[in-house]
Amino acid sequence: MKGYKIMTAMLLVLVILLGFAGTTIANSVENTDKSANYSIEEVSINGFDFDEEDFVFTLERGDTLELEVLLKADGEVEDVRIEATLEDSEYDLESKTSKFDVVENGYYVKTLTIELPEDLEVGNHSLDIEAYNYDSNNKREYTLFRATINVELSNTLEIYDLVFTPRDLNVEAGEIMFASVGVRNLGDLQDDVRVYMSIPELNLEDYTTLFDLYSEEDYNNDSDDDYKVHKDLAMLIPSGTQAGEYDVVIEVVYDDGDEVVTETETIVIGGAAATTDDAIVSIDVESQNIVRGSGAVYRLLFANLDSGAITYTVEVEDISAWGTARADPLTLTVSSDDSGEMFIYVYANEDASYESNEFTVKVLSGSSVVKEFSLTANVIESVNTSGLDDVRVGLEIGFAVLLVILVILGIVLMAKKLGKGNDGEEPLIEEGQSYY
Incomplete structure (x- = not known):
């Protein structure tokens, strides 16, 4: 008899829990309504116009995704917002407008921008463009426009690490300054890459021999193929150099010399400063x-x-x-x-x-x-x-x-x-x- 009562109590608790769950699910469904009083008529991606969904647009890593959304209002609605989200497992890539009001038969153009990371995963990413608002009952009304962004490898190298010796960038005239430059390939195979270090004001320059950088995908398939390297350079500061500040320019030149990545640092060269006796x-x-x-x-x-x-x-x-x-x-x-x-x-x-x-x-x-x-x-x-x-x-x-x-x-x-x-x-x- 006692066991029967316990089982009855457990069943009662289960029924109550299922009731709450059902209520929650019902409320979740009821609080979302796709039939809003406006619609996305057209989307422009980087200057190309699309009036239908489910298309594929191709960009490269590091590109900027520029969206222009044309919204048509079928009624008067307050506090409408447009949000664009690019699906990715590592980055939160989204852009949203501020809230705005619409009137019946009104047309509205809103601009959104998403920067694609240099190391974004190559392949297809879902792009959701959503216009939404909340009514007086806090019910979410929305309309959705969906497309696909195909991300390809770019023709890009980057300087991801730069270390000077001396580290404080203070070097005396007559001494040698060293630089270790980390270069990474963010795109396809690059042949004949060269790294330069120069002090233009002193007409000083050092550079590496030519080398190749493979793509990260090639490196993952074959560990012998480097997609990032460190290159060392050295420069003797002439003993007669006037003390002062000088710009040191690091350049990575590739793509037959058509592409250059540049970073500039300021060093301080010391010297024999004049004294009151001299x-x-x-x-x-x-x-x-x-x-x-x-x-x-x-x-x-x-x-x-x-x-x-x-x-x-x-x-x-x-x-x-x-x-x-x-x-x-x-x-x-x-x-x-x-x-x-x-x-x-x-x-x-x-x-x-x-x-x-x-x-x-x-x-x-x-x-x-x-x-x-x-x-x-x-x-x-x-x-x-x-x-x-x-x-x-x-x-x-x-x-x-x-x-x-x-x-x-x-x-x-x-x-x-x-x-x-x-x-x-x-x-x-x-x-x-x-x-x-």
């Missing part, structure tokens, strides 16, 4: 009056006591709020035991405030700062005639200081040249001996 940099005046809307000139004087030529550039900072500045020349190369000059033209804006403005001039050799000047520009309304005497006195003082600097430089350069003459008679360092 270079003398001075300025004629540190403060000037500038009439608003006009400019003034600051003169830089350079002397190079180093054994090699030094190239200088100038950076002007803290000036953009009230004016502009430019250097002439932009770069200045001073030979060993020689001198040169550069002019900084400072211009005060038409709306600059009448006040003293401090700005900074940095003198660089390569990426190293050789000298830094803190200068002042006093923006005034006009030149005061009563102050001409003060200006004249200031100019005379500046000229006197500059004259003294020139005399000192002349004496130093002459003494150094005389010293070099004596060195020719009696060398102080034995031949073949080096010091570091």
Whole structure:
């Protein structure tokens, strides 16, 4: 009797569960209705129009699937959305519009875009284009347009890995820079592939021998066929290279030279930067009056006591709020035991405030700062005639200081040249001996 009661209870529970399941399934069916008050009249794929379903359209890996959907409304509906989904087991490939309202006899064109991954599985993929909305009872109404996208191998190589040595991309002049370039084939067999590494600004280049890359499918069938490889390149940075930043260009050239994949990195080349013992940099005046809307000139004087030529550039900072500045020349190369000059033209804006403005001039050799000047520009309304005497006195003082600097430089350069003459008679360092 007890067993009978237990069995009856179990049957009752089973009936209840089946009832819930049936209700759930019924609700699921009832909440979906394909008979919406609109229809997809036409679909354009990458410029080709189709007004019927179940066609096959072919694209390559890496292509863009561009869809234009023409929707016709048979009634007034709110919050309609169009969604396109490309079936794939690895990627979620979909695109959807924002919600929009339609009116009876209205036509609507909506654009959707799906990017095909470079390694998307080759073969047929189902494309579902669906327009749908939810009515007041939260019932889903929709219309469906279905097609097939056939994905083929592309004619594409990619740089999938790039490692430099030194890894921090900082290399000294006179040293060797190495690069390991990973190249992968995303398409069909590619013959005669070559990898280049170059620094265009220095006219430096290295390249590999020609090699072949098979497709990934060939590799899966025969492990001896490479579809991706690493190629090593090396480049000697000349010892006389000026310090600074340079672009290193990596190129993979294939398809008889018609196709090129490029990546660019910036490296920093170090060098023997000029020191204060090797270079003398001075300025004629540190403060000037500038009439608003006009400019003034600051003169830089350079002397190079180093054994090699030094190239200088100038950076002007803290000036953009009230004016502009430019250097002439932009770069200045001073030979060993020689001198040169550069002019900084400072211009005060038409709306600059009448006040003293401090700005900074940095003198660089390569990426190293050789000298830094803190200068002042006093923006005034006009030149005061009563102050001409003060200006004249200031100019005379500046000229006197500059004259003294020139005399000192002349004496130093002459003494150094005389010293070099004596060195020719009696060398102080034995031949073949080096010091570091």
